[in-house]
Amino acid sequence: MAVVEIRDLSKSYGKVEALKGVTFDIGAGVTGLLGPNGAGKSTLLLCVLGLLEGWHGQVSVLGLDARAEGREVRRRVGFMPEADCYLPEMSGIQAVRHLGRLGGLPRAEALRRAHEVLWHVGLGEAVYREIREYSVGMRQRFKLAQALVHDPEVLFLDEPLGGLDPVGRDELLDLVRDLAQGHGKHVVWSSHILPEVQKVANQVVILEQGLFRGIAELGEPSTEGSVWLAEVEGDDRVFRQRLEMRGARLASAGQEAGAALWGRRSLRIELEGEDVPRQVYAAAIDSGVRVRRLSRDRESLETVFHRLLDHREETR
Numbered sequence: 587m588a589v590v591e592i593r594d595l596s597k598s599y600g601k602v603e604a605l606k607g608v609t610f611d612i613g614a615g616v617t618g619l620l621g622p623n624g625a626g627k628s629t630l631l632l633c634v635l636g637l638l639e640g641w642h643g644q645v646s647v648l649g650l651d652a653r654a655e656g657r658e659v660r661r662r663v664g665f666m667p668e669a670d671c672y673l674p675e676m677s678g679i680q681a682v683r684h685l686g687r688l689g690g691l692p693r694a695e696a697l698r699r700a701h702e703v704l705w706h707v708g709l710g711e712a713v714y715r716e717i718r719e720y721s722v723g724m725r726q727r728f729k730l731a732q733a734l735v736h737d738p739e740v741l742f743l744d745e746p747l748g749g750l751d752p753v754g755r756d757e758l759l760d761l762v763r764d765l766a767q768g769h770g771k772h773v774v775w776s777s778h779i780l781p782e783v784q785k786v787a788n789q790v791v792i793l794e795q796g797l798f799r800g801i802a803e804l805g806e807p808s809t810e811g812s813v814w815l816a817e818v819e820g821d822d823r824v825f826r827q828r829l830e831m832r833g834a835r836l837a838s839a840g841q842e843a844g845a846a847l848w849g850r851r852s853l854r855i856e857l858e859g860e861d862v863p864r865q866v867y868a869a870a871i872d873s874g875v876r877v878r879r880l881s882r883d884r885e886s887l888e889t890v891f892h893r894l895l896d897h898r899e900e901t902r
Contacts, residue, residue: 636652727758
């Protein structure tokens with residue numbers, strides 16, 4: 587069963603069509619809801635959660651009708667909004683406990699869960715400070731905690747990394763990855779930034795101008811030939827020649843930080859054959875270079891994004 591099923595969903599604000607009859611399913615795991623600003627991502631989440639009126643179509647979450655069973659849907663999901671929404675004079679623990687109570691938890695259980703999730707997201711002793719004193723990063727962690735307090739099955743995150751510095755972004759990405767892989771949560775992650783989605787999502791849904799543009803699985807090996815990434819050390823000119831003699835097509839690839847300092851180069855190798863690694867290592871031995879790393883190339887999210895949009899242009 588799909589986690590979320592959307593059929594012919596439309597929503598307008600006056601004359602502006604925010605969603606134009608989108609239809610797709612969201613499966614288990616982490617799904618990136620991807621698209622530029624104004625694509626309709628936030629509107630779609632609010633429709634699914636029953637927080638907007640006047641939309642048309644059919645939506646179900648965990649098999650529940652979002653319109654007819656909205657209260658039960660909201661009991662079983664958590665939502666981390668893009669915009670801040672809290673009572674600033676409340677402390678973190680007071681606010682999350684209160685939201686737990688609104689979610690149906692008994693008083694003692696709401697307090698226990700509030701402490702548990704605030705500690706899990708890394709707020710520590712700051713839970714007793716008023717929220718208005720929180721930094722941007724702390725407020726993002728607080729919003730994640732309030733989405734988790736009632737132990738939902740599905741999390742909807744709207745631009746969760748907004749305003750965070752690089753360290754804070756990595757820490758929150760690790761939290762989301764742990765929630766999905768370690769705690770079995772289904773996550774729908776709305777974003778317009780490709781690299782952050784690439785790090786956590788196993789599939790992406792692409793929206794543009796209120797239209798559904800496609801859905802793709804991430805992390806699967808490229809199906810266009812046998813494509814590999816190699817990191818080599820030494821003079822690679824002869825190495826390249828040996829591979830080209832075997833019919834390979836070569837291109838430079840992006841390097842990890844520090845690789846250049848060690849005199850290493852990254853190559854993208856497209857070569858047909860049953861045992862490509864053997865051919866690569868044989869060419870390395872013949873040319874006197876060392877292959878420090880060899881792995882299958884995997885289709886990047888940027889490639890997926892442009893492929894789907896290019897397909898849209900071709901079918902217009």
